[in-house]
Amino acid sequence: MTRKVTIRDLAEAAGVSVTTVSQILNGKGERFSMDTRARVHQLQEEMGYVPDFNARNLIMRSAQTIGVIVPNLGNPFFSMFIKGVQATSRERHFIPLIFGANYDEDLEGYYLQELIKRAVDGLIIASSSITVEAIDNILKKNGIPYLLIDQNGGPSLDSVRINDQRGGQLAAEHLLSLGHRKIAVILPEDPTDNLVVRLEGFKHYLAQTGVTIPEEAFIISPMTKLGGYQATEAVLKREPTAVFAVNDEMALGLIRGLHERGVRVPEDISVLGYDDIDLDDYVVPKLSTVHQPVVTMGEQATTLLINRIQKRQLAPQTVELPVELRQRESTAAIRK
Amino acid sequence: MTRKVTIRDLAEAAGVSVTTVSQILNGKGERFSMDTRARVHQLQEEMGYVPDFNARNLIMRSAQTIGVIVPNLGNPFFSMFIKGVQATSRERHFIPLIFGANYDEDLEGYYLQELIKRAVDGLIIASSSITVEAIDNILKKNGIPYLLIDQNGGPSLDSVRINDQRGGQLAAEHLLSLGHRKIAVILPEDPTDNLVVRLEGFKHYLAQTGVTIPEEAFIISPMTKLGGYQATEAVLKREPTAVFAVNDEMALGLIRGLHERGVRVPEDISVLGYDDIDLDDYVVPKLSTVHQPVVTMGEQATTLLINRIQKRQLAPQTVELPVELRQRESTAAIRK
DNA sequence: GTTTTACTTGTAAGCCTTTTCGAAACATGA
DNA sequence: TCATGTTTCGAAAAGGCTTACAAGTAAAAC
Numbered sequence: 001m002t003r004k005v006t007i008r009d010l011a012e013a014a015g016v017s018v019t020t021v022s023q024i025l026n027g028k029g030e031r032f033s034m035d036t037r038a039r040v041h042q043l044q045e046e047m048g049y050v051p052d053f054n055a056r057n058l059i060m061r062s063a064q065t066i067g068v069i070v071p072n073l074g075n076p077f078f079s080m081f082i083k084g085v086q087a088t089s090r091e092r093h094f095i096p097l098i099f100g101a102n103y104d105e106d107l108e109g110y111y112l113q114e115l116i117k118r119a120v121d122g123l124i125i126a127s128s129s130i131t132v133e134a135i136d137n138i139l140k141k142n143g144i145p146y147l148l149i150d151q152n153g154g155p156s157l158d159s160v161r162i163n164d165q166r167g168g169q170l171a172a173e174h175l176l177s178l179g180h181r182k183i184a185v186i187l188p189e190d191p192t193d194n195l196v197v198r199l200e201g202f203k204h205y206l207a208q209t210g211v212t213i214p215e216e217a218f219i220i221s222p223m224t225k226l227g228g229y230q231a232t233e234a235v236l237k238r239e240p241t242a243v244f245a246v247n248d249e250m251a252l253g254l255i256r257g258l259h260e261r262g263v264r265v266p267e268d269i270s271v272l273g274y275d276d277i278d279l280d281d282y283v284v285p286k287l288s289t290v291h292q293p294v295v296t297m298g299e300q301a302t303t304l305l306i307n308r309i310q311k312r313q314l315a316p317q318t319v320e321l322p323v324e325l326r327q328r329e330s331t332a333a334i335r336k
Numbered sequence: 337m338t339r340k341v342t343i344r345d346l347a348e349a350a351g352v353s354v355t356t357v358s359q360i361l362n363g364k365g366e367r368f369s370m371d372t373r374a375r376v377h378q379l380q381e382e383m384g385y386v387p388d389f390n391a392r393n394l395i396m397r398s399a400q401t402i403g404v405i406v407p408n409l410g411n412p413f414f415s416m417f418i419k420g421v422q423a424t425s426r427e428r429h430f431i432p433l434i435f436g437a438n439y440d441e442d443l444e445g446y447y448l449q450e451l452i453k454r455a456v457d458g459l460i461i462a463s464s465s466i467t468v469e470a471i472d473n474i475l476k477k478n479g480i481p482y483l484l485i486d487q488n489g490g491p492s493l494d495s496v497r498i499n500d501q502r503g504g505q506l507a508a509e510h511l512l513s514l515g516h517r518k519i520a521v522i523l524p525e526d527p528t529d530n531l532v533v534r535l536e537g538f539k540h541y542l543a544q545t546g547v548t549i550p551e552e553a554f555i556i557s558p559m560t561k562l563g564g565y566q567a568t569e570a571v572l573k574r575e576p577t578a579v580f581a582v583n584d585e586m587a588l589g590l591i592r593g594l595h596e597r598g599v600r601v602p603e604d605i606s607v608l609g610y611d612d613i614d615l616d617d618y619v620v621p622k623l624s625t626v627h628q629p630v631v632t633m634g635e636q637a638t639t640l641l642i643n644r645i646q647k648r649q650l651a652p653q654t655v656e657l658p659v660e661l662r663q664r665e666s667t668a669a670i671r672k
Numbered sequence: 673g674t675t676t677t678a679c680t681t682g683t684a685a686g687c688c689t690t691t692t693c694g695a696a697a698c699a700t701g702a
Numbered sequence: 703t704c705a706t707g708t709t710t711c712g713a714a715a716a717g718g719c720t721t722a723c724a725a726g727t728a729a730a731a732c
Contacts, residue, residue: 006718017682022720033680048477053455054399055718058390059687063454073418074614079409079436086436095450098434100415100422114431118399119389141384225618256618278410282561282592284620342688353712358690369710391688395717 005049014043025051057119064094066305067115069108071128072224073100075249076277077294078126081149084298085124092306094121103222105129116142122305126150128192128223145308147301152193158304158317160297164194167290167323168201171244171272174288174325176209179334180242180270184217186231186254187246195246198274202244221250228253232261241269241334248273248280248289255283255330266332276326285329293321341385350379361387393455400430402641403451405444407464408560409436411585412613413630414462417485420634421460428642430457439558441465452478458641462486464528464559481644483637488529494640494653496633500530503626503659504537507580507608510624510661512545515670516578516606520553522567522590523582531582534610538580557586564589568597577605577670584609584616584625591619591666602668612662621665629657 011018016036023029024040043049057063068085070078082098089096097120101108108130115123116138125135126149136153139146147158175183185202187195203213219234221227228250235243235254245251251273255265265271265285273280276291300319308314347354352372359365360376379385393399404421406414418434425432433451437444444466451459452474461471462485472489475482483494511519521538523531539549553574557567564586571579571590581587587609591601601607601621609616612627636655644650 004718007720008718018719019682019721020680026720028721031680036680050453052394052718053453054390054394055687056720058388058394058689058718059720061687063390073409073415074412076410079415082409083436083438090446095433095454097431100419102419110426117386117389118431225614229618252618256620259620278561279615282565282588283618284592284595340688343690344688354689355691355712356710359711362690364691367710372710388688391717392690394688394719395690397717 004052005047007049007051010040010043010047010049013047014040016040061119062121063119065097065118065120066094066302066309067097067099067111067118067120067123068125069099069101069111069115069123070126071101071103073098075224075247076279077247077249077275077292080277080294081126081298084295084300085302086298087295088299088302088306092302094302094306096124096302101128103128109134112138116144120144121309122146124149124301124305129190145305145312147305147308149297149301150192150194156316158308160300160304160319160321162194162292162297162321163323164198165201165204167274167292168198168203169205170290170323170325171198171274172202172205174327174331175242175244175270175272176206176211178242178270178331180240181211182217182238182240182242183211183213184219184235184238184240184243185213185246186219186221186228186235186243186250188223188227189220191246198246223247223250225249225253225256228255229257232257235269236261236263242272242331243269244272244274246274248275248277248287251287251289251330252279252283255285255287265330267335270331270334272331280326280328288328288331289326291324291326293323296321340388341383343385343387346376346379346383346385349383350376352376398457399455401433401454401456402430402638402645403433403435403447403454403456403459404461405435405437405447405451405459406462407437407439409434411560411583412615413583413585413611413628416613416630417462417634420631420636421638422634423631424635424638424642428638430638430642432460432638437464439464445470448474452480456480457645458482460485460637460641465526481641481648483641483644485633485637486528486530492652494644496636496640496655496657498530498628498633498657499659500534501537501540503610503628504534504539505541506659506661507534507610507626508538508541510663510667511578511580511606511608512542512547514578514606514667516576517547518574518576518578519547519549520555520571520574520576520579521549521582522555522557522564522571522579522586524559524563525556527582534582559583559586561585561589561592564591565593568593571605572597572599578608578667579605580608580610582610584611584613584623587623587625587666588615588619591621591623601666603671606667606670608667616662616664624664624667625662627660627662629659632657 007018007021011021021040024037029037072078085096099111123146132151217238219231221231251271255271258265263269273287273289276289280287280289304317343354343357347357357376360373365373421432435447459482468487555567555570557563587607591607594601599605609623609625612625616623616625640653
């Protein structure tokens with residue numbers, strides 16, 4: 001392995017100046033003769049010249065890179081999100097730097113710093129713990145475009161908006177239509193904005209029908225399978241006929257917990273999730289849930305962000321994405 | 337937002353040269369007076385100076401970055417692997433660039449190219465489709481250290497080795513001890529090296545006990561939940577008493593398929609997986625499997641790679657990691 | 673033959689750091 | 703006073719690239 005081929009080497013070999021090479025290789029070479037152009041391209045191949053990334057970025061002040069922070073890569077919801085991000089990034093010739101923060105505020109902060117240090121052109125943050133103010137503070141100061149998922153960053157930001165209000169409503173509607181009146185909810189401590197709205201939609205619709213959920217039927221637990229599992233006891237104590245878990249992971253954990261205690265789903269208790277992760281179709285019983293178009297979310301978020309990177313002065317953009325109910329097997333009509 | 341603060345600005349403000357600032361900020365400033373050092377640090381804070389990443393890398397010829405390509409981020413096995421990679425990377429002050437290639441060879445190639453263009457210091461590749469030769473070719477030529485997961489790159493490479501032979505043996509042992517003799521296997525087309533070894537271990541142990549698996553009991557299907565699901569018919573046609581799926585995802589898909597056809601697991605058919613993903617403990621029935629210490633694999637792979645980056649001339653290192661059987665609920669003694 | 677015009681290419685500055693190699697400034701001992 | 707040592711610091715090169723500006727040449731126009 002010898003020293004790396006530089007643009008200078010190539011220029012020399014082609015018998016032209018570095019300018020010429022640079023221009024031609026960057027598609028700005030109309031002004032050069034066909035002959036020269038061909039020669040340069042030819043030699044690039046032969047010599048295996050690849051522009052030095054750092055040198056290039058140094059002068060261009062951009063690395064065609066975006067940063068992405070999600071709370072938990074292990075949750076299929078987020079890995080699907082990432083899938084969307086990667087697909088669109090590729091189309092747009094950007095590269096996403098992806099980090100899972102494990103619901104850890106310190107870690108999020110660390111990655112945020114690191115990403116900024118590395119001069120990413122923009123950021124997508126699906127944060128759980130780090131506060132919007134902190135993000136705002138540090139990013140605004142650096143003039144880096146960003147976009148928040150699951151958090152409301154205010155009207156001055158681009159956003160891909162999921163109608164969580166409606167999602168909550170759909171959930172309520174569904175359970176209600178099956179005859180459920182005694183409903184428990186599992187949610188995390190410090191819910192993100194979208195969860196708050198989601199629950200509001202849920203409660204609101206219930207209230208319209210004269211159903212209210214007592215305070216103690218809201219059960220706090222981490223948004224993981226384990227969290228759902230650990231909530232089992234608390235759920236059973238409330239003797240509900242149905243449970244609404246604010247994400248699928250929790251729902252799956254809960255179903256496991258119920259199963260172990262001999263409680264049948266949906267015969268004894270209906271369980272409704274939220275997200276619609278691929279797993280839902282494989283577990284027994286298949287999980288009823290509210291579908292979020294998560295891959296599209298990833299794609300749209302990326303599109304919006306890259307648009308912004310390329311046109312800073314654009315007016316804030318918003319795309320709205322629909323949710324819909326997916327009834328499967330974990331919810332059923334109540335039977336007395 | 338004003339222009340970025342450069343080292344020059346800081347030097348000027350502190351009334352010293354850029355050399356001084358650079359040295360002090362990089363911990364090589366013992367030779368400077370306490371006074372100067374304090375002043376520089378002080379001002380860095382105040383002015384919010386952050387060294388320009390690209391300029392720095394340009395001259396240092398390293399970005400403290402490694403690339404990681406996995407076939408599928410949606411598989412918890414790989415997201416756990418990533419977790420290990422991220423943890424160790426952080427400790428070592430490296431940043432991993434992570435990509436999921438969706439079992440797509442083109443995509444893998446694209447990311448590989450991109451990663452090289454971006455001058456990563458090293459690579460971890462858990463490739464499925466791209467050939468070892470291709471990788472070898474392109475990476476060796478560029479002099480970039482790398483490490484293969486699930487593929488045998490030869491003795492000249494660092495490697496974290498899982499004893500797949502033993503893993504296969506454990507699987508065989510387990511099923512045999514439960515009385516199974518009629519066993520089907522689900523595996524992908526073009527299995528990676530580790531799978532080949534795994535199956536060898538499996539078959540070999542079986543053979544020792546006089547049990548052989550007929551050719552047609554090896555069922556080819558993609559290594560996903562869907563793949564497992566789609567294999568259901570083929571499996572049933574063989575009328576096995578037990579099935580060994582070479583990864584958990586397939587096992588889960590298969591269990592779903594069996595369930596839908598009224599076949600009970602493990603009463604009618606035992607299903608054994610491989611990997612031990614977190615899900616195994618949540619599905620019904622809990623999945624028996626062969627445990628791989630996947631987080632550790634991620635950690636060790638990263639450690640090895642970074643060691644190599646920092647000391648090119650090190651002799652090839654290998655770490656061996658154990659596997660062990662985790663019997664849960666999806667396998668049971670045969671009953672006639 | 674001189675001036676335009678069109679076409680083709682090159683010079684050199686600048687991006688921001690790190691680092692090599694010295695060199696001031698000052699004190700010390702003779 | 704001078705040689706020597708110690709402490710503290712800086713000038714300038716290097717790293718590979720892009721680009722504003724300028725320039726050279728040959729053909730066309732007058």
